[in-house]
Amino acid sequence: xxxxxxxxxxxxxxxxxxxxxxxxxxxxxxxxxxxxxxxxxxxxxxxxxxxxxxxxxxxxxxxxxxxxxxxxxxxxxxxxxxxxxxxxxxxxxxxxxxxxxxxxxxxxxxxxxxxxxxxxxxxxxxxxxxxxxxxxxxxxxxxxxxxxxxxxxxxxxxxxxxxxxxxxxxxxxxxxxxxxxxxxxxxxxxxxxxxxxxxxxxxxxxxxxxxxxxxxxxxxxxxxxxxxxxxxxxxxxxxx
Amino acid sequence: xxxxxxxxxxxxxxxxxxxxxxxxxxxxxxxxxxxxxxxxxxxxxxxxxxxxxxxxxxxxxxxxxxxxxxxxxxxxxxxxxxxxxxxxxxxxxxxxxxxxxxxxxxxxxxxxxxxxxxxxxxxxxxxxxxxxxxxxxxxxxxxxxxxxxxxxxxxxxxxxxxxxxxxxxxxxxxxxxxxxxxxxxxxxxxxxxxxxxxxxxxxxxxxxxxxxxxxxxxxxxxxxxxxxxxxxxxxxxxxxxxxxxxxxxxxxxxxxxxxxxxxxxxxxxxxxxxxxxxxxxxxxxxxxxxxxxxxxxxxxxx
Numbered sequence: 001x002x003x004x005x006x007x008x009x010x011x012x013x014x015x016x017x018x019x020x021x022x023x024x025x026x027x028x029x030x031x032x033x034x035x036x037x038x039x040x041x042x043x044x045x046x047x048x049x050x051x052x053x054x055x056x057x058x059x060x061x062x063x064x065x066x067x068x069x070x071x072x073x074x075x076x077x078x079x080x081x082x083x084x085x086x087x088x089x090x091x092x093x094x095x096x097x098x099x100x101x102x103x104x105x106x107x108x109x110x111x112x113x114x115x116x117x118x119x120x121x122x123x124x125x126x127x128x129x130x131x132x133x134x135x136x137x138x139x140x141x142x143x144x145x146x147x148x149x150x151x152x153x154x155x156x157x158x159x160x161x162x163x164x165x166x167x168x169x170x171x172x173x174x175x176x177x178x179x180x181x182x183x184x185x186x187x188x189x190x191x192x193x194x195x196x197x198x199x200x201x202x203x204x205x206x207x208x209x210x211x212x213x214x215x216x217x218x219x220x221x222x223x224x225x226x227x228x229x230x231x232x233x234x235x236x237x238x239x240x
Numbered sequence: 241x242x243x244x245x246x247x248x249x250x251x252x253x254x255x256x257x258x259x260x261x262x263x264x265x266x267x268x269x270x271x272x273x274x275x276x277x278x279x280x281x282x283x284x285x286x287x288x289x290x291x292x293x294x295x296x297x298x299x300x301x302x303x304x305x306x307x308x309x310x311x312x313x314x315x316x317x318x319x320x321x322x323x324x325x326x327x328x329x330x331x332x333x334x335x336x337x338x339x340x341x342x343x344x345x346x347x348x349x350x351x352x353x354x355x356x357x358x359x360x361x362x363x364x365x366x367x368x369x370x371x372x373x374x375x376x377x378x379x380x381x382x383x384x385x386x387x388x389x390x391x392x393x394x395x396x397x398x399x400x401x402x403x404x405x406x407x408x409x410x411x412x413x414x415x416x417x418x419x420x421x422x423x424x425x426x427x428x429x430x431x432x433x434x435x436x437x438x439x440x441x442x443x444x445x446x447x448x449x450x451x452x453x454x455x456x457x458x459x460x461x462x463x464x465x466x467x468x469x470x471x472x473x474x475x476x477x478x479x480x481x482x483x484x485x486x487x488x489x490x491x492x493x494x495x496x497x498x499x500x501x502x503x504x505x506x507x508x509x510x511x512x513x514x515x516x517x518x519x520x521x522x523x524x525x526x527x528x529x530x531x532x533x534x535x536x537x538x539x540x541x542x
Contacts, residue, residue, distance in 0.1 A: 052522045056514075080524035092515045096537025105533065106523045126537070143523060 003068060005030050005151055005183050006051070006084075011062035013043075013050050013208075020046045020057070022208040028151065031181040033197055035217060037188060038205035039229050044187045045089060047205070048153045052086045053079050066151075083150030087140040087157055089187075093128040099139055100124055107146035115172065116142055133160025141169060145176055152177060153185045158193040170196030191221045204232050248305040249292040252340075253315045264298025270320045280322065283353055288320030291350065295324045296331050303332035310339045310346035310374070321352040325360040325388075333362065337376075338369040339400075345373045348400075352380040356388035356415075366394045372427060374400035381408045384415040386440065393420040393541070399428040406433050411471075413440030419447045422539045425457035425486070432461040438471035438501070449477040450539050453486035464493040467501035475505035480538050482512060482531060 006028045013021035021043050028034050038044045050057050051064060053076040063072045066082055074082075094102075100123040113123055116138050128136055137160055144152055154173075158166055170193060177184060178197065186193055194202070194217045202220045204212035212232055214220045223231050247265040250258040261267035273280045273293035280293065292306055310317065325331050339346055348370075356362050370376055376399075384390055396403070409417055423430055436445045445465065453459050465473040479488035492505040512534050520530035 054518055054522075056518070076518065076521040077524050077526050080522055086522055088519065092513060092519050094516050094519075094534060094537055096540040097533055098537075101533070101537075102520075102523065105525060105529070147524065 003030070004028070004065070005032075005067060007065040007068075008051070009063050009065070011050070011064070012060040013046065013057050014060055015046060015057045019060075020208050021050065024062070024208070024210055026203065026210060028183050028185060030150075030183060032201075033178060033184045033186065033199045035186040035188060035191070035194055035199040035202040036205055036210075037191055037202060037220060037224065040189065042205045042229075043208040044189075044205055045155055046208075048086055048155050048185075048187055051079075051153060052076055052084060080147070083148075085144045085147050085149035085152045087137070087144050087152065087154045089155040089159070091128045091136055091140060093126070093130075095126055095129060097127045098124050099127050099142075102127055103143065103146055106143065108148040109146060111142060111145040111176070113142055117168075118142060134162070134165055137161055137169065141172065145172075149182060151183045151185070153187060154193075155187045156189060157186070158188055158190055163192075166192060167196060173197060191217075191224070194221065204229070206232060245302050246305065247294070247300065247302075248307075249294070250306070251290070251292070251308045252311050253309075254290055254317065262300065264296070265300060265304070266293070266295040266297070268293045270322055273322065283322065284320060284351075289318050291319035291321040291352075293322045294333075295326075296329055297326050299329050300331065303334045305334045305336075307336045307338075308348070308350075309337075310344055310348060311341070313344050314346065315344065316347040317349065319348075319350040319352075321350060323352070323354045325356050325362055327357045328359040330361040331363070333364045334367070335364065336367045336369070337378075338367075339371040339374055342371040343373055344371050346371065347375045348377070350378040350380075352378065354380065354382045356382070356384050356390060358385045359387045360385070361389040363391045364393070366392065368394070368396040369398040370396075370400035370403075372401055375402045376400045377404040377406075379406040382410065382417070384409065384411045384417060384443075386413045386415065388412065388415045390415070390417040390419075392417070393422065395422045395539075397422075397424045397539070399423060399425050399430060401427070402429050404431045407435070409434075409436045409445065411436065411438045411440055411443040411445060413442060415440060415443045417445040419445065420541045421447075421449045421451070421461075422541065423450070423459070424452045424535060424539060425454060425459055427455045428457050430457065430459040430461075432459070432463070434462075435464045435466065436473060437466045437468065438473055439468045440471075441469045442471065443469065444472040446474045446476065448541055449490070450480075450541065451478070451488055451490070452480045452482060452535050452538060453488045454482040454535075455486065457486040459487070460489045460491075462491045462493060464495065465503055465505075466495045466497070467503050468497050470498055470500040472502045474503070475507070477505070477507040478538075479509035480512065480535065481509060482535065
């Protein structure tokens, strides 16, 4: 039997007293790339934060399992140590703390920053302070690669990067993560990254529930581009 | 002495452990200097009991170092220190005062005068590291003559139970000063009073305070710039409250006695943003490690 890497079972989550996730069932295997698409406010980023254990969100029902071990109540740092990593959509700036200082504290392996076209000078800048959108994504990717994770959730890695940079980032993700058997969950609004990383399953989330799991990501993208997410609600290939 | 590459003063409790001068740098116990030089007598009302006298008369290529330690229980140090940099010299000084152990109930009082003669430059790094039951009270005066330049950084990452820190800077014509106070209070009562007096025309100064209050700490800081001429001064006071049981009071004060002077200030007291902690914890740092990293960053002065 193939061991699941991450399993979310009937997950109900609230934040600020408001229900955000309404019964999420999701599984990702080792060595698998999946995508999660959904409109703004559908619960994509909340799902990522909940998987990593952000205490801002309250789990009302259901559970999170990593390598078949329940981690629903595990602290964020312990989840990180198990090998779950999140590339933030909008990482916070931390004044006075250099990117190099953080890397020194968290790195399990030394990843050559020049492979991402990041100069030594960039590493000496204060974390996310006055970083451009693209610089934030590259800084996130560098940290992720240094963490040597088992599962990476990329929250909107394709926003803020021009197509050339995105292609390069996708190539690095392929070479340094996908080729090494690391599982990836791509959270994306635009779906631009999908054609570079070709997910095995593309999930669609609407109102805090995954309503579609489709093997052909192109089909999902075509549908969304043509009909927005309204068509998804009526799709025959509804989730189990 | 020719090949010696240091000039230093090292005192433990009341005993001088090492004292080393070099050609062009006179290093003496301050009591001895008081006896020896008439001009030293004019600087202090009373004969010093203990402390150092450093007189730099020639350019040196290495920093001056002093280290004053409390190593025995219930020691009460009463220091008088004097540092004089002669005209045009560019000097660095690493000054350390500390307790060798955490529970010595020591008292460290210091009165100091630092004189920068015309065109002299001093980069003075002042490190304090104390035990949690100590009482520490330094009172320093910096006298900046014409065209001199001072960079003074007071850094206290392990503070005593009680710290009263008084600093006064007198700035002469065309002089400049860059003053930094970095204090990480842990279960401490801290009182800071610093005054930058811009007396000489065209003198300028920046004073930065970075104060962190943790574990029932109580910090009060009054930071003042006085403009007596056509001068420029800026105060930048920032506090970081790490927990609920601590408090910080910051009082930036500008006193302008010349209508063409330019004095500005900024002050803020904040707390660690929850999002920053979450971000760092998702990278694998514990809550304490994340706080430590954020505090270290806050106390970093560019």
